[in-house]
Structures are given as C-alpha cells and as structure tokens.
Amino acid sequence: MSRPDSRPLRIALVGNPNTGKTTLFNRLTGSHQKIGNYPGVTVEKKYGAWHPGGRAATLVDLPGAYSLAASSPDERVALDFLTGHLAGEARPDAVICVVDASNIVRNLFLASQVADLGLPLVIALNMSDAAERAGIHIDAALLARHLGVPVVRTVATRGEGSGALEKAVLRAVDGRLLMAQVRWPEAVERAVHYLAAGLEKEGVAPLEPGELRRILFDHRSAVLERAGWPPEADPQPLLSAARDILSAAGLQPVPAEALLRYEHLGHVTADAVRFPEKRHRTRTERIDAVLTHRVWGLLIFALLMFLVFQSIYAWAGPVMELIEVAVAAVQERVAPWLAAWPAVQSLVVDGLVGGVGGVLVFLPQILVLFFFIALLEDTGYMARGAFLMDKMFGWCGLNGKSFVPMLSSYACAVPGILAARTIEDPRARLTTVLVSPLMSCSARLPVYTLMIGAFIEPSHGAVVAGAVLFAAHLLGLVVAVPVAWSLNKFVLRTRTQPFLLEMPPYRRPRLRDILWRLWERAREFLVRAGTVILAMTVIIWALVYFPRPPEVRERTVAALSASNDPSAVEHAVEAAYLEQSFLARAGRAVQPVFAPAGFDWKITVGVLASFPAREVIIATLGTIYGIGREVDAGSGDLRTALGRDLWTHGHRAGKPVFTVPVALAVMVFFALCLQCGATVAVMAKEANWGWAMFGFVYMTLLAWLGAVLTYQLGTRWLG
Amino acid sequence: MSEAVISLAALPPGQRGRVQSGEDGHPAVPRLLALGLLPGTEITVVRVAPLGDPIEVEFRGMRLSLRKADAAAVRVEPFAAR
Numbered sequence: 019m020s021r022p023d024s025r026p027l028r029i030a031l032v033g034n035p036n037t038g039k040t041t042l043f044n045r046l047t048g049s050h051q052k053i054g055n056y057p058g059v060t061v062e063k064k065y066g067a068w069h070p071g072g073r074a075a076t077l078v079d080l081p082g083a084y085s086l087a088a089s090s091p092d093e094r095v096a097l098d099f100l101t102g103h104l105a106g107e108a109r110p111d112a113v114i115c116v117v118d119a120s121n122i123v124r125n126l127f128l129a130s131q132v133a134d135l136g137l138p139l140v141i142a143l144n145m146s147d148a149a150e151r152a153g154i155h156i157d158a159a160l161l162a163r164h165l166g167v168p169v170v171r172t173v174a175t176r177g178e179g180s181g182a183l184e185k186a187v188l189r190a191v192d193g194r195l196l197m198a199q200v201r202w203p204e205a206v207e208r209a210v211h212y213l214a215a216g217l218e219k220e221g222v223a224p225l226e227p228g229e230l231r232r233i234l235f236d237h238r239s240a241v242l243e244r245a246g247w248p249p250e251a252d253p254q255p256l257l258s259a260a261r262d263i264l265s266a267a268g269l270q271p272v273p274a275e276a277l278l279r280y281e282h283l284g285h286v287t288a289d290a291v292r293f294p295e296k297r298h299r300t301r302t303e304r305i306d307a308v309l310t311h312r313v314w315g316l317l318i319f320a321l322l323m324f325l326v327f328q329s330i331y332a333w334a335g336p337v338m339e340l341i342e343v344a345v346a347a348v349q350e351r352v353a354p355w356l357a358a359w360p361a362v363q364s365l366v367v368d369g370l371v372g373g374v375g376g377v378l379v380f381l382p383q384i385l386v387l388f389f390f391i392a393l394l395e396d397t398g399y400m401a402r403g404a405f406l407m408d409k410m411f412g413w414c415g416l417n418g419k420s421f422v423p424m425l426s427s428y429a430c431a432v433p434g435i436l437a438a439r440t441i442e443d444p445r446a447r448l449t450t451v452l453v454s455p456l457m458s459c460s461a462r463l464p465v466y467t468l469m470i471g472a473f474i475e476p477s478h479g480a481v482v483a484g485a486v487l488f489a490a491h492l493l494g495l496v497v498a499v500p501v502a503w504s505l506n507k508f509v510l511r512t513r514t515q516p517f518l519l520e521m522p523p524y525r526r527p528r529l530r531d532i533l534w535r536l537w538e539r540a541r542e543f544l545v546r547a548g549t550v551i552l553a554m555t556v557i558i559w560a561l562v563y564f565p566r567p568p569e570v571r572e573r574t575v576a577a578l579s580a581s582n583d584p585s586a587v588e589h590a591v592e593a594a595y596l597e598q599s600f601l602a603r604a605g606r607a608v609q610p611v612f613a614p615a616g617f618d619w620k621i622t623v624g625v626l627a628s629f630p631a632r633e634v635i636i637a638t639l640g641t642i643y644g645i646g647r648e649v650d651a652g653s654g655d656l657r658t659a660l661g662r663d664l665w666t667h668g669h670r671a672g673k674p675v676f677t678v679p680v681a682l683a684v685m686v687f688f689a690l691c692l693q694c695g696a697t698v699a700v701m702a703k704e705a706n707w708g709w710a711m712f713g714f715v716y717m718t719l720l721a722w723l724g725a726v727l728t729y730q731l732g733t734r735w736l737g
Numbered sequence: 738m739s740e741a742v743i744s745l746a747a748l749p750p751g752q753r754g755r756v757q758s759g760e761d762g763h764p765a766v767p768r769l770l771a772l773g774l775l776p777g778t779e780i781t782v783v784r785v786a787p788l789g790d791p792i793e794v795e796f797r798g799m800r801l802s803l804r805k806a807d808a809a810a811v812r813v814e815p816f817a818a819r
Binding site: 084085087089120121123124127128236237270272273275276277280293306310311312313315316401404405406408409410412418515516517518519520521522 | 759761762764765766767768769770771772773775776784786787788789790791793797798799800801802803804807
C-alpha cells in the first residue's frame with residue numbers, strides 16, 4: 019500500500035565484513051544499483067532501489083565494519099552516514115544490520131552501536147543454516163523480544179527471508195523500533211553531560227546522547243570534527259576530563275564501552291542462543307592444517323598462484339586475440355564507407371573503433387582474474403593466502419593481500435589494480451596500486467622481443483637473450499620493493515594500520531554470486547575506466563594525425579615518382595605525415611632530454627607515442643621506418659630497418675642508432691615507465707587523479723633514470 | 738594458578754591464556770576490543786604463519802590473524818600447561 023505522502027524511504031545496510039551483506043543487497047535490489055565513490059575517499063558507495071511491501075525505498079550498502087570507532091575510512095563513512103554528517107546524505111529512516119549467525123554476539127556489538135545513534139533497526143540473522151550446522155541454535159523470536167527489534171532469519175545466497183525482511187523494515191520504520199540499550203552506569207551519564215556542556219561552550223550544535231558516547235569512548239571520534247568542533251581548538255583537555263570521570267568511578271576508559279556492551283549482549287543472548295556443548299574438530303580446522311602448513315601450505319599457495327597467472331595468459335589470451343581480430347575486421351569494413359573523408363575515416367577507424375577495441379581487450383583478463391579472486395574470497399582461501407604472505411610484504415608497507423594484485427599485474431596492471439580492492443587497509447591498498455604498474459605486464463613483451471631479437475640474440479646467442487628477457491621481467495619487482503618502502507617512509511607517512519584479518523570458515527562458493535560479481539566488475543570497468551581510455555585514445559589519435567598539409571603528400575609522391583610499388587609510396591607518405599605531426603614535433607623538441615639515454619628523435623617519438631599504450635611503439639616505429647603499421651615484434655623488416663638506421667648528424671653521424679646499450683636502455687625505459695593510459699585511468703578511479711599523476715610522474719622519472727644509467731654504464735662497459 | 742603476565746605475541750601455539758589488559762593508545766586495541774577481545778576473554782594461539790609472522794588466534798569461537806607487533810599490545814595470563 020503506498021501512501022500519498024510517501025517519499026522514498028532511506029534504508030542503510032550495515033554489518034561486519036564477510037557476513038553476506040553485499041549478497042543480501044544484491045538479492046534485495048536486483049540489478050537496480052548505482053555504484054560510485056563517496057567524495058574524497060576511495061570508499062565505494064552503493065545504492066539500489068528496493069520496494070518493501072510496495073513502498074519505494076533506497077537501500078544503501080555501507081562498507082563492512084566491526085565498529086563505529088571510525089579508525090578506517092570505511093568505518094568513518096559508515097559512521098558519518100548514520101549520524102547524517104555525510105555531505106548530501108540524509109540520515110536513514112532505518113537500518114538493517116546483517117549479522118553472521120555463527121558469530122552472533124560479536125556481530126550484535128556493531129548493531130548495538132548503531133542503535134545507540136537512535137536509529138530504528140532490524141536484525142537480519144544471516145547464514146543461519148551454517149550456524150545450525152555448527153551446532154549454534156538461535157531462537158529468533160525470543161531474541162527479538164529481548165532486543166525489542168525484529169530479528170529475521172535470512173539465507174541471502176538463496177534469497178530466503180527477503181519477504182519477512184520487507185515486513186520487518188516497514189514495522190521498524192513505522193513503529194520507530196529501537197534496540198534495547200545498555201543500561202549505562204551513572205559515571206557514563208555524568209561524563210556525557212560533562213562533554214555536552216563542554217561542547218556547548220565551544221559552540222558545537224547539540225548532539226544526541228549516542229553521538230556524545232562516541233566522542234567519549236572513541237580515541238578521536240569523527241563525530242567531533244563533523245559536528246563543528248573548531249579545528250584550531252584542541253579537544254584533548256575536554257576529552258581527558260570527561261574520561262577521568264569514568265576512571266574515578268573505576269571504569270577504564272579504553273575498554274569501558276566494549277566491556278559494557280559485551281556484558282549487555284551476553285545477557286540478552288543468554289537464553290536465546292545455544293552454543294554447542296563441545297566443539298569438535300571441524301572441517302575448516304582439518305583443511306587449515308594442510309593449507310597453512312609450513313611446507314604444503316606454501317607449496318599449494320605457489321601452485322594456485324601459478325594457476326591463476328597461467329589462466330590469465332592461457333584463457334584470456336585467445337579471447338583477446340579474437341577481440342583484436344574482430345576490431346580489425348570492423349575497421350576494415352568501416353573504412354571504405356568513409357573513404358571520401360580521410361580525416362573522418364581515420365578518426366572513426368583508428369580513434370573510435372581502435373579505442374573501443376583498446377577498452378574491450380582488457381575484459382577477458384579482468385573477467386578471468388576476478389573469477390579467481392571471487393573464488394578465493396568466497397571459499398575463504400584469500401585470508402589464508404594473506405596469512406602466508408604477510409611477512410614477505412608487511413615490512414615495506416604492503417600486506418599479505420598485496421600478493422594477488424601484484425602477481426596479476428604481471429599479466430596486466432589494469433585488473434591487478436582493480437584487485438587491490440580486496441585490501442582493507444587503505445595505506446597498503448594505495449601502496450599496492452602505486453607499485454603494481456611496475457610489474458612487467460604482457461604489453462611490454464613485444465618491446466623486449468623486438469630489442470632482444472634485433473640486437474641481443476644475433477650477437478650474444480639464445481642463452482643471453484633468455485637471461486635478458488628474465489631480467490627485464492624481474493626489474494620491476496626488484497624496483498617495487500624499495501619504492502613501496504620509500505613511499506611509506508617519506509610520502510604516506512601514516513602509522514601502520516593494524517593488520518587484523520578474520521579467518522572465516524571454508525565455504526562452498528556459489529556460482530551465481532561469482533557471476534554476479536564478474537558482471538559488476540565488467541560493467542564498472544567499461545563505464546568508469548572505459549570512457550577515460552576511449553577519450554585518451556582519441557586525443558592521441560589527433561596528435562598523431564594532425565596537421566595534415568597536402569604538400570607533404572605531394573612532395574613525397576614526387577620524390578618517389580620512380581617507384582612503381584604503390585604500397586611503398588603509401589608507407590612513405592604515412593611516414594612523412596608522422597614526421598611532421600604534432601607528436602613528432604614534440605618528439606624532436608623533447609629528444610635532448612632522452613639524449614643521455616642514447617635515444618634519437620625516432621625512438622623519442624616512439625616513446626611519446628607509447629604513453630597511451632606501450633605496445634604502440636612497434637606500430638609507430640613501423641610507420642616511422644616506412645614499413646607500414648601492420649608489423650609485429652617478430653617482423654624481420656623492422657629489425658633490419660632498426661639495425662640499418664644511422665645517426666644523420668651530430669658527433670655520432672654515420673654510426674648506428676641502435677647499439678646493445680641503446681636497446682637495453684629502451685627495454686629498461688619500457689620496463690619502468692607507466693606508459694599505459696588504461697592503467698592511469700584505473701589508478702585514478704581506484705585512488706584519485708592526484709595519485710594517478712603521482713604514479714605516472716614517479717615511474718616516468720624512474721624509467722628515465724634507469725634508461726640513462728643503462729646507456730651510460732653500458733657504453734662504458736660494453737663499448 | 739596465575740603465572741607471569743606475558744604479551745600475546747609470546748604465547749606459544751596451542752596454549753590458552755586469559756586477557757589482562759591492552760596497551761593504551763595502541764591502534765590495534767580498540768579494534769580488538771570491538772571484536773570482543775576484552776579483559777577476561779580466553780584466547781588461544783592456534784598457529785604461527787610459516788614465515789614466522791603473523792599469528793592466528795582463537796577467541797569467542799572466532800579465528801583471527803594478526804601481526805606480532807599488534808599482538809604485543811595485548812597482555813595475557815597463560816593458563817598452566819595441560
């Protein structure tokens with residue numbers, strides 16, 4: 019029944035991590051969702067339309083949190099949202115707290131904090147089937163009576179309990195049902211009054227008692243700042259004085275809240291929850307004995323990661339080739355229609371179709387990787403992997419969960435950076451995002467193959483060639499470790515966040531959930547990063563294509579009038595146009611910067627042209643050397659052309675442009691440089707544009723330094 | 738049967754203990770409190786990661802992994818060995 023006055027209800031979904039909150043959200047809202055970021059933080063904002071009992075409602079999925087102490091950005095967004103301090107967000111009408119039935123008391127801790135803020139509440143007792151199996155029996159009706167709010171049994175993965183939840187939420191909203199609260203000791207009440215008086219003196223608007231308790235109990239509550247505490251005033255004397263009231267009454271201020279709430283929850287759950295008499299050795303413990311074993315655990319982990327890595331190559335590779343073939347076919351079909359307008363033809367064929375293809379080509383890798391990540395997370399293995407690897411990564415500011423993003427980045431940094439979302443600690447997440455592009459992705463391989471094939475293998479043999487290829491792949495990882503360490507030491511400089519990771523019981527993953535997440539990731543990538551990538555492709559296209567004076571063609575054709583090979587003439591015309599394009603002009607202007615690395619203007623143009631996508635270097639060099647664009651890294655023509663190229667002027671005139679040190683310098687540059695518009699776009703979406711630019715600048719500087727060092731030392735030692 | 742109070746990081750795997758207190762001002766303490774690791778809670782170290790850190794602990798029927806640096810903020814009173 020809809021009412022005449024009904025504006026859409028605002029219902030927030032809160033809960034501990036790993037309670038199936040997001041699955042419930044997906045079940046309730048279906049595909050009617052909007053995903054974005056809260057302004058200024060990399061915390062995901064998810065909205066969905068929901069219709070409990072036919073009424074219009076907006077369901078907001080808040081980030082998973084264990085408490086409202088707001089020590090992480092996720093918790094802070096949750097707290098600000100619930101207290102109505104988040105810009106542009108009204109307070110919710112009611113809150114659904116998703117509770118893992120197997121861990122009910124701990125989960126109700128968050129619920130009781132939420133309820134303390136004066137919000138009507140419904141408890142969704144999720145995964146109650148798993149709890150029953152573990153011997154934990156919960157009398158939901160009795161619990162509801164003790165708590166004073168509806169308790170609804172749900173199994174989100176099967177959609178059970180959705181109908182009951184709808185009715186319960188409407189009941190909670192209409193009856194403003196509040197959860198039974200802790201009976202606060204008199205000292206707490208006094209401390210709260212004292213705080214309220216002190217805040218009033220500083221001109222802070224009156225706060226709810228629940229908000230005042232947050233300020234009292236939390237080390238430095240976000241409520242204080244958002245409620246209008248003057249930033250120049252130090253709140254510490256006021257806070258200390260209020261907490262001294264607790265101490266004087268024998269309550270330790272730090273654990274006071276947790277002790278009082280857990281005591282209260284212990285009482286209300288005492289007769290409603292029955293725990294198993296004796297815990298038997300569970301399946302999870304038996305599996306853990308193997309998977310976290312010092313030999314088998316590490317071995318299985320290595321094998322699993324190898325499998326993931328291989329799959330990104332082996333499964334995604336053919337599909338990516340298919341996409342490339344399809345894009346080429348579309349380009350070929352479209353080109354003749356627009357032959358009358360060469361500029362439009364080039365824009366559509368090279369800029370738009372090429373750009374769309376350049377976005378789509380990432381999808382297979384993203385899907386394969388996220389399939390594995392969803393599998394690792396949903397089974398509970400991800401936490402074990404992080405447990406095994408944390409020691410290796412923790413010391414330089416990363417953590418155990420950085421492993422998957424960094425390994426994936428060896429295939430491609432785009433899915434790798436997206437995978438960094440699995441890291442809860444914001445600092446470790448940012449560090450992972452910033453160093454992942456250093457891993458040698460598959461797009462660098464053509465550059466290595468070209469340089470090694472042309473200049474190393476012929477003179478030094480296959481063994482050295484193989485070693486150089488391996489070294490090129492290792493370089494990024496070797497550089498990433500000190501980079502991560504310095505980032506934490508000198509740039510981020512925040513205190514190490516505690517690394518607390520719940521080790522959930524192993525669960526059987528559900529294909530439906532996994533597919534849902536794949537769809538979510540794919541859609542998000544296409545919409546958010548895809549548009550940026552496409553725009554960049556078009557801009558770079560224009561820089562390469564323009565200007566286009568007809569004299570260039572006439573001059574080139576006239577010079578080659580003797581030639582009767584029309585395709586050779588076309589290649590020469592393209593080369594001539596490229597040589598005077600905006601990009602090439604920039605290349606010539608910038609060349610002195612790259613001179614210490616031994617690069618001539620052609621390599622410099624290749625480097626500049628490769629900033630949107632490093633593999634473009636091959637096609638660009640193909641065009642510059644007049645061989646045509648359809649060359650690949652194995653092309654004999656291109657190798658020969660590079661080998662024959664001589665300096666035309668300067669002190670090296672007459673000497674070959676490409677020597678072993680130059681080839682190595684090119685490889686080092688490509689290994690370390692962030693030449694990938696897609697990666698920059700994804701970094702911007704996952705962190706922000708500032709950090710994306712920071713990543714771009716530091717990697718470019720590092721690449722330049724590496725190339726110069728390689729060339730200078732190389733010419734000295736190798737001649 | 739109270740023995741010396743030691744840091745949780747020093748509690749050997751397999752041994753149970755009872756939490757005494759947490760170090761004031763350590764960032765891990767409020768989080769552990771929220772998870773229900775309170776003064777008086779019984780805790781067991783289940784295992785140490787193969788590379789020596791972090792450790793996995795069990796309390797209130799829940800398994801949690803944490804670094805020794807964070808575990809060091811928790812003081813426990815070990816039970817006498819069984």
